Amino acid sequence: MHKGRLEAFSDGVLAIVITIMVLEMKVPHAEGHSADFTDLQKLWPVFSSYALSFVYLGIYWNNHHHLFQAVTRVGGGVLWANLHLLFWLSLLPFATGWMGENHFALAPVALYGAVLLAAGFAYYLLVRSLLAHHDADSPLAKAIGADRKGKLSLVLYVVGIALAHWQPWLGIGVYTLVALIWLVPDRRIERTLGH
């Protein structure tokens, strides 16, 4: 089985998920007058939630892109592991909208972290199912290595969700930290493939 259509379908879903999030950023409506800069200022929690989720989806797209460049074989289990990842990522617009509209209240911030945690775990499972089809000395296996970043992220999401129950802004801070850790594209794969 070749990986082309899996990549195309994933690109399609990610492109749509990243774009429909902006639909949650509703055009301000008000009785009589709604074309003021002050109307716009009220949108900043929605806008900053959107920006954070955009960065997260960009990270997933980048990592997915890097990951599948090292992949040579795709089996049936990988198709479902990939769909499982897309399922959780497709819930991000909902979690983003709820968080933005409620100005980073406890429950939405915790839900947002839970969706990130589920997506992170799904990515971990996808990597595992890919490794099962590749040898231990394949470029993919070498590029993944111990996957410290992936495991650390899962721990940090749990920490973020826990902290959010005390102070929602701390949760957001931890999620932003994880995004920053990943903003550096997966150089392991780039480096390994470069050789």
Next chain:
Amino acid sequence: MHKGRLEAFSDGVLAIVITIMVLEMKVPHAEGHSADFTDLQKLWPVFSSYALSFVYLGIYWNNHHHLFQAVTRVGGGVLWANLHLLFWLSLLPFATGWMGENHFALAPVALYGAVLLAAGFAYYLLVRSLLAHHDADSPLAKAIGADRKGKLSLVLYVVGIALAHWQPWLGIGVYTLVALIWLVPDRRIERTLGH
């Protein structure tokens, strides 16, 4: 005629259908306060409807992917048979939203089954129109074989719709059963192509 653009267009439509369904999962709004975990709990029928439809669309994408890997020739009739399938699948978000919002009431559950039945029948017609362009000993024809799963699904959808009139939850149970039957990817094609 080559099959590349048909696959790309189908991937596009399926990616959009699978993603816009999540737009039916409206961010909870309430007077004053809507950022509670209890608001989220009310969404479980919408969420579980979404999850079931996501699995169904994943199955269709997987089977479509497998099917067209064995295809070598595509004629004009196949283009329309494929669009016919996409038409019914494009109605799934509507049926999903109606079912979720009405907590699995009779009419929405029956409609959901009817859309699944129509899509299943359209897939059957697509397979037939593809077989008409391939020899009886082609990999495609061997891989499809007697298409027992496809025929059984159509019967089960009818059973599910009928049972839904008595007890909607039984209908959902049957639709879930069909999804489980298909969750195993179409190993027939994988096996035949493997040789």
Next chain:
Amino acid sequence: MHKGRLEAFSDGVLAIVITIMVLEMKVPHAEGHSADFTDLQKLWPVFSSYALSFVYLGIYWNNHHHLFQAVTRVGGGVLWANLHLLFWLSLLPFATGWMGENHFALAPVALYGAVLLAAGFAYYLLVRSLLAHHDADSPLAKAIGADRKGKLSLVLYVVGIALAHWQPWLGIGVYTLVALIWLVPDRRIERTLGH
């Protein structure tokens, strides 16, 4: 310049246009009770408008697919002629929604015809701009020939719009007739390419 990305972008836009139309088919909401089959029956004008537009977009996708199979060279003018076609097709969901919600009243039916007319004219311009890059004895030029179907469609749209002012249903009848004329895929190109 190669045509691959133009095809991919067109497929993307057409896939989205064909799919977001279904968002106009709103899940029925009513005070207290909205999960009845009677609620569904009220949706038939929206549903039949959707079905007609789906067929039209399917025809455009099919013809676009056939057309570009015969194309060997794409210039800058073709990119814009193609975007111009996509612009009018992107207005079809709006026209479809307005027509369906107003039960085929005069103004929406006339607007629907106007969008079809503009799209048909844009397709004609696209074909002209492609022919300008190909010789008179190229497969493309032979396949297009006198383009009788294309010209007839434009005339019929005008007739349909005019008739709609007298009796909206006659307009719909003419638009449906044009769709039926085109449902046969562009065999001219298939036949010519077959040689």
Next chain:
Amino acid sequence: MHKGRLEAFSDGVLAIVITIMVLEMKVPHAEGHSADFTDLQKLWPVFSSYALSFVYLGIYWNNHHHLFQAVTRVGGGVLWANLHLLFWLSLLPFATGWMGENHFALAPVALYGAVLLAAGFAYYLLVRSLLAHHDADSPLAKAIGADRKGKLSLVLYVVGIALAHWQPWLGIGVYTLVALIWLVPDRRIERTLGH
């Protein structure tokens, strides 16, 4: 790293952004009667905003297409420069909708210009990050040259935003002027690649 998936993902996002803008053009609803041509006339600011943004996104797609035809190597920084461009372009539907619904009032016109400015600057950064991976005598470097059009556009956006504070229509006029300047596809690249 090959550029295929970057192009495909960008095409996907641009196709969705260009299409979901039309969702802002809401089907007119009114008590009792809303199927009049006069209801349609009220939509002209929304329609003309949509048309302007469609042209802008078409320009970006065309230029992106031309740009990446000359590209031979893509690094990790380019992936993020590209996502940064897509981020600003994804905000165009929101700015378009706000501007159209408020009949070209000051704040929305200024915001629209700000989004165009940010997108223009992001495109400039993308070109820079691509040049960093290519030699000074590569086809890409020659095709870009001094990038006078790109720099002029940024200046004109600032002028447009400033003028909008005095007279919103002047802002729109300047944005339209920039679109006209770019409507001519990037012949520099076409010419250079032609040799």
